[in-house]
Amino acid sequence: xxxxxxxxxxxxxxxxxxxxxxxxxxxxxxxxxxxxxxxxxxxxxxxxxxxxxxxxxxxxxxxxxxxxxxxxxxxxxxxxxxxxxxxxxxxxxxxxxxxxxxxxxxxxxxxxxxxxxxxxxxxxxxxxxxxxxxxxxxxxxxxxxxxxxxxxxxxxxxxxxxxxxxxx
Numbered sequence: 001x002x003x004x005x006x007x008x009x010x011x012x013x014x015x016x017x018x019x020x021x022x023x024x025x026x027x028x029x030x031x032x033x034x035x036x037x038x039x040x041x042x043x044x045x046x047x048x049x050x051x052x053x054x055x056x057x058x059x060x061x062x063x064x065x066x067x068x069x070x071x072x073x074x075x076x077x078x079x080x081x082x083x084x085x086x087x088x089x090x091x092x093x094x095x096x097x098x099x100x101x102x103x104x105x106x107x108x109x110x111x112x113x114x115x116x117x118x119x120x121x122x123x124x125x126x127x128x129x130x131x132x133x134x135x136x137x138x139x140x141x142x143x144x145x146x147x148x149x150x151x152x153x154x155x156x157x158x159x160x161x162x163x164x165x166x167x168x
Contacts, residue, residue: 001025004082012092014067021164058076068135077145090132094125
């Protein structure tokens with residue numbers, strides 16, 4: 001593995017897995033959320049600049065890139081040799097974001113910029129609630145177009161733990 005893309009719904013454990021697998025396979029880890037939510041670049045409103053930034057990160061030789069961001073996913077998947085897709089039931093993702101809000105509210109998340117304040121968001125809740133409906137088809141199409149790569153689909157946290165245990 002030289003270039004690893006980790007995609008899927010918010011709240012499914014992508015960032016946690018990214019940190020764990022990065023330690024095991026010794027690749028540089030890039031959290032897209034870290035860049036996207038850094039207020040000094042205003043990527044939230046400047047979509048053209050965001051796409052350019054995400055594409056430039058995918059140009060590196062070796063990486064693990066954690067994050068969905070459907071509008072910038074095609075380039076990452078093209079460049080990746082391994083794709084981990086977190087295709088979990090909606091209730092798992094919803095539990096994950098609620099846990100995130102409760103646990104990281106004060107401590108923050110290491111994969112976020114220093115100026116980021118985690119707070120409950122109806123829009124994130126709604127996105128997770130409708131993630132499978134709104135994004136499953138386009139994600140599946142991208143995976144099909146990249147079917148010569150190693151694609152690993154996780155449908156539960158137990159599958160993730162089993163996978164990581166094989167690296168012990």
